[in-house]
Every structure is written in C-alpha cells, then in structure tokens.
Amino acid sequence: MQYGSNVRPPHFLCWQPLDISNQARGKPSAKLYYIELYNTSKYNIVARDESERRLVEGVEVTLVAKYGAAPSGTSTPDEGRTSPLDATARPIIRIGSVNKAFATRTGGAISVLNDINLSIPENVFVSLVGRSGCGKTTLLNIIAGLEAASSGEVAISGRPVTGPGQGQGVVFQQHALFPWLTALENVAFGLRKKKLSKAERRDRSVELLQLVGLEAAAGRYPREMSGGMQQRVAIARALALDPEILLMDEPFGALDELTRIELQQELLRIWEVRKKTVVFVTHSINEALILSDRIVLLAPHPGRVKQEFAVDLPRPRSRTGTGFNALYEEIWNGLAT
Numbered sequence: 142m143q144y145g146s147n148v149r150p151p152h153f154l155c156w157q158p159l160d161i162s163n164q165a166r167g168k169p170s171a172k173l174y175y176i177e178l179y180n181t182s183k184y185n186i187v188a189r190d191e192s193e194r195r196l197v198e199g200v201e202v203t204l205v206a207k208y209g210a211a212p213s214g215t216s217t218p219d220e221g222r223t224s225p226l227d228a229t230a231r232p233i234i235r236i237g238s239v240n241k242a243f244a245t246r247t248g249g250a251i252s253v254l255n256d257i258n259l260s261i262p263e264n265v266f267v268s269l270v271g272r273s274g275c276g277k278t279t280l281l282n283i284i285a286g287l288e289a290a291s292s293g294e295v296a297i298s299g300r301p302v303t304g305p306g307q308g309q310g311v312v313f314q315q316h317a318l319f320p321w322l323t324a325l326e327n328v329a330f331g332l333r334k335k336k337l338s339k340a341e342r343r344d345r346s347v348e349l350l351q352l353v354g355l356e357a358a359a360g361r362y363p364r365e366m367s368g369g370m371q372q373r374v375a376i377a378r379a380l381a382l383d384p385e386i387l388l389m390d391e392p393f394g395a396l397d398e399l400t401r402i403e404l405q406q407e408l409l410r411i412w413e414v415r416k417k418t419v420v421f422v423t424h425s426i427n428e429a430l431i432l433s434d435r436i437v438l439l440a441p442h443p444g445r446v447k448q449e450f451a452v453d454l455p456r457p458r459s460r461t462g463t464g465f466n467a468l469y470e471e472i473w474n475g476l477a478t
C-alpha cells in the first residue's frame with residue numbers, strides 16, 4: 142500500500158466496508174474500512190473501523206486488486222452504436238463495446254463482460270436482470286467509475302467515465318451506513334464538503350429523510366433501525382448530493398417481501414419527483430417489471446446483452462395484469478434458455 146499526503150476534493154462519496162488489508166496482503170483480516178472512492182484506484186479511508194469512530198481524512202491508498210491487476214486493454218470507444226430501444230432518445234449513459242476480464246491467480250484471464258453496448262436515455266428507469274455471476278455488479282461498477290473496463294468506453298452526458306463523481310450516486314445491496322452516526326448524520330455526511338452552513342446541511346438532510354419517510358427516525362443509529370429503514374437512509378444518503386444517475390445494486394434483495402414492495406413504491410415516487418436516471422440491478426423479474434421502463438437481460442459466461450425489453454405498461458402497475466404476465470413469461474423464457 143502506498144500512502145500519500147495529497148488530498149483531492151472528494152468528487153464522489155461511496156461508502157463501503159472494504160477489507161483493505163486483505164486486498165493488500167492477500168491475507169484474511171477482520172478489519173473493515175469505510176472508504177470514500179475517488180476513482181478506480183484511489184480512495185480515502187474515512188474510518189478505519191467502527192470501534193475507532195474517528196475520521197481519517199485525506200489518506201490516499203493505492204488499491205491492490207483482490208486477484209491482481211486486471212489485464213490492460215485498448216480503449217475502443219464506439220459512440221456510433223445505440224441499442225435498438227434507444228434510437229430516438231438522448232442518452233445520458235452510453236456504454237460502447239465494453240469488455241471486462243479479470244486476471245486469475247494462475248496468470249490467465251476470465252472474460253466477465255463481452256461487448257456490452259447500451260444507450261440509456263435521461264430520466265429512464267432501466268433494470269439489469271440476469272443469473273448470478275453474469276456480470277451485473279461488474280457492469281454497474283464500471284458505470285459508477287469504481288471499476289475500469291478492460292476495453293471499450295462508458296460515457297455520461299458525452300464525457301468518458303474516468304472515476305466516480307460524474308453524476309453517479311450508488312446504493313449497494315449492503316447499505317454500508319456508518320454505524321456510529323445517526324440516520325440524520327449519515328445523510329448529512331455526504332454534504333459535509335459542500336459549501337453549506339450547518340443549518341442548511343441539517344435542513345437538507347431532514348428534507349431527504351422526509352422524502353424516504355423517516356423523519357421520525359432521524360436520531361436513531363443503524364442498529365436501532367430495521368433493514369428496510371436502513372436501506373431508506375442509504376437511498377437518502379445517495380440522493381444527498383443530488384446525482385443525476387442513481388445506480389442501485391440489488392438494494393432490496395435482503396428485505397422481506399412486504400418491505401420490498403413498500404420500498405419499490407417509494408423508489409418510484411422518488412424517481413418521479415426527483416427525475417433521475419436509474420440503473421437498477423435485480424434478480425427479480427417481478428421487481429424489474431414493476432419498476433422499469435426498460436429491462437436489459439444479461440446472459441452469463443461471459444456476461445453479454447441477450448435481449449432488451451421495453452415495458453410500456455402504465456404505472457402503478459398491477460402484478461397480475463395480462464400485459465405484466467405476458468412480459469414476465471417472455472423474460473423468464475429469455476433467462477431460462
């Protein structure tokens with residue numbers, strides 16, 4: 142690991158308990174670090190672990206990938222290609238000929254994503270659906286700027302993605318809230334580098350907690366909240382910086398059915414009010430159909446776009462309507478074959 146003293150302003154905030162020592166030395170370690178990512182290789186340790194409860198600002202660490210560095214490739218941007226569903230709309234996210242391979246321990250490479258081309262228009266809700274291991278998280282991380290493509294290019298509003306902070310906000314399956322901060326403080330944390338007074342920061346955080354229906358829980362710590370409440374706080378925190386694009390990796394995967402349905406409805410409400418482009422990863426065809434304008438079906442080994450579906454059903458959608466069932470069947474067949 143290399144430590145440096147140069148502190149760059151955080152372009153983007155993403156918090157994830159990450160086992161740095163494991164990555165650096167290849168040895169297991171129980172220590173989790175809360176990090177703030179700058180780009181695919183640099184991040185700032187926010188706190189070394191929960192018990193320390195102190196912010197370690199301005200430390201840059203060079204990320205040592207778990208399985209060694211990814212094989213390098215040439216960038217072959219392919220701005221001309223669009224998916225058939227997006228022929229007319231202005232894309233905010235354009236994914237051109239993206240390939241991703243991971244190096245194996247034995248010196249080989251596994252191809253995880255193969256020639257992904259997608260064009261996602263502004264304010265559209267897109268779901269990525271596919272079997273476990275087909276590369277959904279990898280693709281989302283590449284869009285987020287948390288992972289580099291081996292070749293190809295992702296552009297947001299015409300600018301190539303070189304790291305986080307280009308308008309992407311991320312919500313992970315594991316919410317990674319700071320356990321030592323209250324709901325309000327967790328949301329306000331994202332705003333600490335903004336030129337806002339303490340009162341403005343507080344007001345904005347309260348407003349976001351209201352948006353996710355949690356104003357009454359502002360003073361609670363994560364351990365005092367249910368999984369659904371914690372995930373709501375994570376969504377509020379992702380919205381704090383007002384990202385144009387919300388990237389969500391199975392955010393409701395760990396929740397019970399009822400809470401999941403409630404949060405789906407809430408997310409749709411927020412999406413309609415806040416006008417975001419959402420890229421949502423899910424295993425659930427049902428969830429994708431309730432939420433999305435478009436569904437991208439990925440096939441595994443290596444991950445590739447198998448089919449795209451436009452979901453032109455009016456919202457709120459009935460889970461038992463004929464159109465819903467017909468699309469369910471089509472997507473199911475696409476997954477099964």
Ligand SMILES: Nc1ncnc2c1ncn2[C@@H]1O[C@H](COP(=O)(O)OP(=O)(O)OP(=O)(O)O)[C@@H](O)[C@H]1O
Nearest residue numbers: 207208243244253272273274275276277278279280
């Ligand atoms: N850092 C890595 N090094 C090597 N292989 C990796 C790495 N990250 C992911 N993979 C492999 O890439 C493939 C795709 O992983 P990814 O996590 O993107 O799948 P996924 O579709 O999100 O799966 P799930 O639905 O289970 O979350 C898997 O085979 C996984 O083992």
Ligand SMILES: [Mg+2]
Nearest residue numbers: 277278279390
């Ligand atoms: Mg995944």
